[in-house]
Amino acid sequence: xxxxxxxxxxxxxxxxxxxxxxxxxxxxxxxxxxxxxxxxxxxxxxxxxxxxxxxxxxxxxxxxxxxxxxxxxxxxxxxxxxxxxxxxxxxxxxxxxxxxxxxxxxxxxxxxxxxxxxxxxxxxxxxxxxxxxxxxxxxxxxxxxxxxxxxxxxxxxxxxxxxxxxxxxxxxxxxxxxxxxxxxxxxxxxxxxxxxxxxxxxxxxx
Ligand SMILES: C[S@@+](CC[C@H](N)C(=O)[O-])C[C@H]1O[C@@H](n2cnc3c(N)ncnc32)[C@H](O)[C@@H]1O
Numbered sequence: 001x002x003x004x005x006x007x008x009x010x011x012x013x014x015x016x017x018x019x020x021x022x023x024x025x026x027x028x029x030x031x032x033x034x035x036x037x038x039x040x041x042x043x044x045x046x047x048x049x050x051x052x053x054x055x056x057x058x059x060x061x062x063x064x065x066x067x068x069x070x071x072x073x074x075x076x077x078x079x080x081x082x083x084x085x086x087x088x089x090x091x092x093x094x095x096x097x098x099x100x101x102x103x104x105x106x107x108x109x110x111x112x113x114x115x116x117x118x119x120x121x122x123x124x125x126x127x128x129x130x131x132x133x134x135x136x137x138x139x140x141x142x143x144x145x146x147x148x149x150x151x152x153x154x155x156x157x158x159x160x161x162x163x164x165x166x167x168x169x170x171x172x173x174x175x176x177x178x179x180x181x182x183x184x185x186x187x188x189x190x191x192x193x194x195x196x197x198x199x200x201x202x203x204x205x206x
Contacts, residue, residue: 004100004101004105004140005067005078007140008067008068008100008140009067009068011140012051012066012068013068014068014069014070014071017051019051019096020051020052020054022169022178023054025167025168025169025170026126026167026180026182027165027167028126028162028163028165028167028182029095029124029126029167029180029182033055033059033093033124034055034058034059037055037059037060037090037091037093037124038059038060040090040091040122040191041060041193042059042060042061042089042090042091043061043088043089043090043193043194043195044061044063044084044088044089044090045059045060045061045062045063045089045090045091045092045093046062046063046064046065046084046089046091046092046093046113046116047062047063047064047065047093047095048065048079048092048093048094048095048097048098048113049065049066049067049079049094049095049096049097049098050064050065050066050070050073050074050093050097051066051068051070051096052070052071052072053066053070053072053073053074054072055093056072056074063075065077065082066097067079079097079098079109079112079113080109080112084116085116086115086116087115087116087117087118087119087121088116088118089116089117089118089121090117090118090121090122090191091117091121091122091123091124092113092116092117092121092122092123092124093123093124094110094113094123094124094125094126095124095125095126096126096127096128096180098110098113098125098127099127099128099141099142099143099144100140100141100142101140101142102142103142103148105142106142106144107152107155110152110156111156114156114158114187117187118187118189118191118192119187119188119189119190119191119192120186120187120188120189120190120191120192121186121187121191122161122184122185122186122187123158123184123185123187124182124183124184125144125149125181125182125183125184125185126167126180126181126182127143127144127180127181127182128141128143128178128179128180128181129143129166129178129179129180129181130143130178130179144181146164149164149181149183153185156185157187157188158185158186158187158188159185159186159188160183160184160185160186161184161185161186162183162184163181163182163183163184164181164182164183165181165182165183166179166180166181166182167179167180167181167182168180192205193205
């Protein structure tokens, strides 16, 4: 296993990781997404690095994968090894997961994720911005800069349609403990529904 994978396996050990608790602070990338994503009546939603897969059963047609064996993941896999049909997902959620390694690796993972999105579909991003302790920065995070959000989006011909928003995670005294950035990209085109013809297995647009 590479040094990065070792570090992440340690950090995201399913029985020890407590980062899920930050969710109660998220206004843009927490439970609000259930309503916002379901409003699109999605054929497929992919949750990249889903951790506890907590949208399962709440967001329609969601599949969550993670490279760590969290008990409720649909698929245990890393981004590099998994394959979804190109342009099949209405929404890809990349909530804290496309931000590890160096900038090149992050771009490589991001490019792969973009391929899965339908024309007119969305990618919802959450990334680490800052922390009062250096703790997070020792954990193999790449910090997406404001320029990255624009430039990496442009490189992939994506438009920023929501955000970037700041998501603050508070401590027990309501002081800011760490900060995340959150935003939505949109792929150009018109979002269309599909169904798979059960007879000839072709995808029909409707
Ligand atoms: C900060 S946690 C976020 C978990 C979840 N998305 C959430 O919002 O609670 C990042 C997750 O991404 C997963 N992850 C990191 N790199 C990954 C990769 N290359 N492939 C698959 N999962 C990855 C980690 O195992 C971890 O569960």
